[in-house]
Amino acid sequence: MPFSFRIQLFAVIQVILTALFTYIFVTNEYRDLSEQNVATLEAFLIEQKQQELKNYTEIAKASIQHIYAGAAKDDPVAQELVANILSTLIYDGHDGYFFVYDEYGTNIVLPTEPYRVGQNYWDLLNDKGEPTIQILIENAKNGGDFYRYPWNQPSTETITEKLSYSDFLPKWGWMMGTGVYLDNVQQQLISVQTAIDEHTDNTRFIILFVAMSSIFVIFTIGTILHFTQKKESDKQIDQLGQKIITLQEDEQRHISRELHDGIVQILVSIKYSLEATGKFLAHQNVEKPVPLIQAQTNLSNAITDIRRISHHLHPRILDELGLSDAMEALGKEFSERTNIAVTITKPALSKLLPDHINITLYRVVQESLMNIEKHAQATKTSIDLAIMDNWLTLTIRDNGIGMYEMNENEPSLHSGIGTRNLAERVKYHRGQFKLSSSRKGTTVVAKIPRSAFAHHYTQKQEPILAESI
Amino acid sequence: MNTLSPSPIKIMLVDDHPMVRDGLSACLSFYDDIAIVGACNDGTEVLQTAKQCLPDVILMDISMPNQNGLEATEIIKETFPDTKILIFSMHESSEFVKNAVQAGASGYILKDTDSEEVYQAIKTVAQGKSYFGSNIAQMLLASPTNPSNERLTAREQMILSHIATGQSSKAIAHTLDISVRTVEAHRRNIKSKLNIDNLAELVRYAIEQGLVNSA
Numbered sequence: 001m002p003f004s005f006r007i008q009l010f011a012v013i014q015v016i017l018t019a020l021f022t023y024i025f026v027t028n029e030y031r032d033l034s035e036q037n038v039a040t041l042e043a044f045l046i047e048q049k050q051q052e053l054k055n056y057t058e059i060a061k062a063s064i065q066h067i068y069a070g071a072a073k074d075d076p077v078a079q080e081l082v083a084n085i086l087s088t089l090i091y092d093g094h095d096g097y098f099f100v101y102d103e104y105g106t107n108i109v110l111p112t113e114p115y116r117v118g119q120n121y122w123d124l125l126n127d128k129g130e131p132t133i134q135i136l137i138e139n140a141k142n143g144g145d146f147y148r149y150p151w152n153q154p155s156t157e158t159i160t161e162k163l164s165y166s167d168f169l170p171k172w173g174w175m176m177g178t179g180v181y182l183d184n185v186q187q188q189l190i191s192v193q194t195a196i197d198e199h200t201d202n203t204r205f206i207i208l209f210v211a212m213s214s215i216f217v218i219f220t221i222g223t224i225l226h227f228t229q230k231k232e233s234d235k236q237i238d239q240l241g242q243k244i245i246t247l248q249e250d251e252q253r254h255i256s257r258e259l260h261d262g263i264v265q266i267l268v269s270i271k272y273s274l275e276a277t278g279k280f281l282a283h284q285n286v287e288k289p290v291p292l293i294q295a296q297t298n299l300s301n302a303i304t305d306i307r308r309i310s311h312h313l314h315p316r317i318l319d320e321l322g323l324s325d326a327m328e329a330l331g332k333e334f335s336e337r338t339n340i341a342v343t344i345t346k347p348a349l350s351k352l353l354p355d356h357i358n359i360t361l362y363r364v365v366q367e368s369l370m371n372i373e374k375h376a377q378a379t380k381t382s383i384d385l386a387i388m389d390n391w392l393t394l395t396i397r398d399n400g401i402g403m404y405e406m407n408e409n410e411p412s413l414h415s416g417i418g419t420r421n422l423a424e425r426v427k428y429h430r431g432q433f434k435l436s437s438s439r440k441g442t443t444v445v446a447k448i449p450r451s452a453f454a455h456h457y458t459q460k461q462e463p464i465l466a467e468s469i
Numbered sequence: 470m471n472t473l474s475p476s477p478i479k480i481m482l483v484d485d486h487p488m489v490r491d492g493l494s495a496c497l498s499f500y501d502d503i504a505i506v507g508a509c510n511d512g513t514e515v516l517q518t519a520k521q522c523l524p525d526v527i528l529m530d531i532s533m534p535n536q537n538g539l540e541a542t543e544i545i546k547e548t549f550p551d552t553k554i555l556i557f558s559m560h561e562s563s564e565f566v567k568n569a570v571q572a573g574a575s576g577y578i579l580k581d582t583d584s585e586e587v588y589q590a591i592k593t594v595a596q597g598k599s600y601f602g603s604n605i606a607q608m609l610l611a612s613p614t615n616p617s618n619e620r621l622t623a624r625e626q627m628i629l630s631h632i633a634t635g636q637s638s639k640a641i642a643h644t645l646d647i648s649v650r651t652v653e654a655h656r657r658n659i660k661s662k663l664n665i666d667n668l669a670e671l672v673r674y675a676i677e678q679g680l681v682n683s684a
Contacts, residue, residue, distance in 0.1 A: 283499070332562075346620075350621075387678045
């Protein structure tokens with residue numbers, strides 16, 4: 001795995017972990033906070049309700065005081081009056097009312113359901129399984145207290161949590177109470193809870209969004225970075241490859257020159273020395289000794305061999321006469337070897353190209369001719385070199401069977417290393433390389449911009465001129 | 470050993486390898502009717518040396534460090550049209566031979582030719598004939614003679630580059646140390662080979678072909 005990907009992965013994991021941690025932490029915090037909030041709020045609301053109920057009870061007591069204070073222990077008229085007053089004390093829509101029971105659980109006042117008056121509810125159990133009336137009477141006798149229990153709410157006809165306060169009228173043994181339904185408290189609590197939940201969800205969403213977008217950004221940047229780096233390194237590899245090829249060609253040229261201009265010349269001089277020795281001996285009327293003849297023969301062979309090696313390493317004709325003539329020599333040799341006709345067209349001028357371009361185009365011709373010889377089954381080939389429209393264009397055409405046919409049999413050969421290498425080499429000189437093929441033949445075109453060599457000829461002439469003046 | 474010859478043929482050797490020159494001199498010293506009158510290392514020295522020793526035949530190597538033997542041949546022929554040039558080279562391909570002939574050489578032999586044949590070649594070109602080594606002659610016959618007349622010689626190309634950079638014939642003559650007439654002759658040849666008859670076209674052609682930089 002490439003280094004950049006590892007860093008990317010590391011960053012992504014970091015982001016995921018951070019996001020996860022934040023997410024869990026925030027969720028917990030919010031849950032605790034919301035529970036606390038709701039509890040506090042509920043306590044506050046209940047306390048408010050309790051205060052409210054006490055107030056209502058005080059008001060009710062005040063409104064019956066003038067009758068109750070002067071009434072006797074058993075005073076049906078006063079009791080009737082008080083019951084009437086209490087049953088008219090309605091507040092908070094229909095849900096706020098006063099109820100009265102005697103200490104044995106018989107109903108005396110119940111404005112919402114007056115038909116129940118006179119019936120006994122001592123044993124009535126609410127949904128919690130508790131005897132409601134008994135508890136209310138108990139609370140009342142104990143000096144007044146609150147009781148929470150499920151009860152039918154008149155306005156909605158549903159069982160709702162009810163908070164009641166009951167007080168005692170000791171003279172008559174009456175339990176007087178009033179209660180509020182806690183549905184709006186519940187609603188308030190729920191809406192608060194919902195608001196907090198919404199807020200939590202928002203926060204969670206933000207965390208997720210930030211995490212996802214961070215991962216996306218890391219991936220995008222990482223990928224872009226990776227590809228830019230790859231492109232850059234590919235380019236460097238290409239350049240390095242070309243540098244190696246250039247160095248190799250330079251080295252080959254150097255060795256070739258050393259052989260051709262150094263060693264071969266020395267051998268030639270030895271050859272003439274041996275000949276001179278022969279002539280000297282003839283002058284002295286001495287017969288030429290056999291070892292001398294052998295030496296001369298061997299020497300000739302050595303010269304031929306070294307010249308062949310030198311030519312193979314680097315064609316000297318390229319340096320001495322330029323690309324046109326080197327190409328022509330190549331074509332002629334090819335034609336003699338393969339019996340494929342070669343026609344060559346070339347510009348009127350020569351030696352315009354710097355060494356590196358020269359050898360590159362020479363290798364293009366060499367490689368193309370080799371491909372034609374091996375695969376194309378051609379009978380005619382043309383090599384055209386022309387300079388026009390700011391480009392030097394080298395075109396090698398054959399009338400062979402084309403690349404498609406070749407590919408079927410030997411797919412790796414034609415589209416392989418050789419051609420790709422040539423393309424890279426030509427592009428290295430800011431040139432273009434194109435290989436096109438049909439069943440009527442293959443065309444290789446290599447183009448070099450004039451600007452890559454236009455300065456070369458005059459520059460090369462300068463030192464010679466300077467010397468000849 | 471032609472003792473009838475009143476004066477020996479004067480030979481000048483041009484080769485950047487003193488050992489080769491020495492070896493060849495040693496061989497040729499056995500022939501009385503030729504005399505080695507001068508030698509030099511490089512194309513750039515040829516004209517100067519020739520002016521001093523006035524040779525009949527110059528044995529000219531092709532590959533030399535600064536100026537090759539083909540360019541040197543043209544330069545000699547400008548000043549000494551009667552001096553015969555016999556190319557004496559390691560290069561075997563027919564392109565070299567064609568270029569040599571185009572430059573004005575009378576003969577072409579390979580460097581590993583036996584000294585006897587070298588002697589024969591010298592004698593032949595001195596008489597105003599052409600001489601090509603046996604393998605060279607075969608090669609010339611085998612290669613179809615592409616009409617290469619329209620190609621400029623090295624010297625013509627150099628003069629074209631001077632023309633294209635705006636120099637007059639007089640200036641070029643001065644720079645190259647040759648007569649204005651010679652420059653004019655080259656100029657005519659260039660125009661006829663390229664089939665161009667005015668200066669502007671000539672300059673445009675040189676730029677278009679990348680001989681000189683337009684910038």
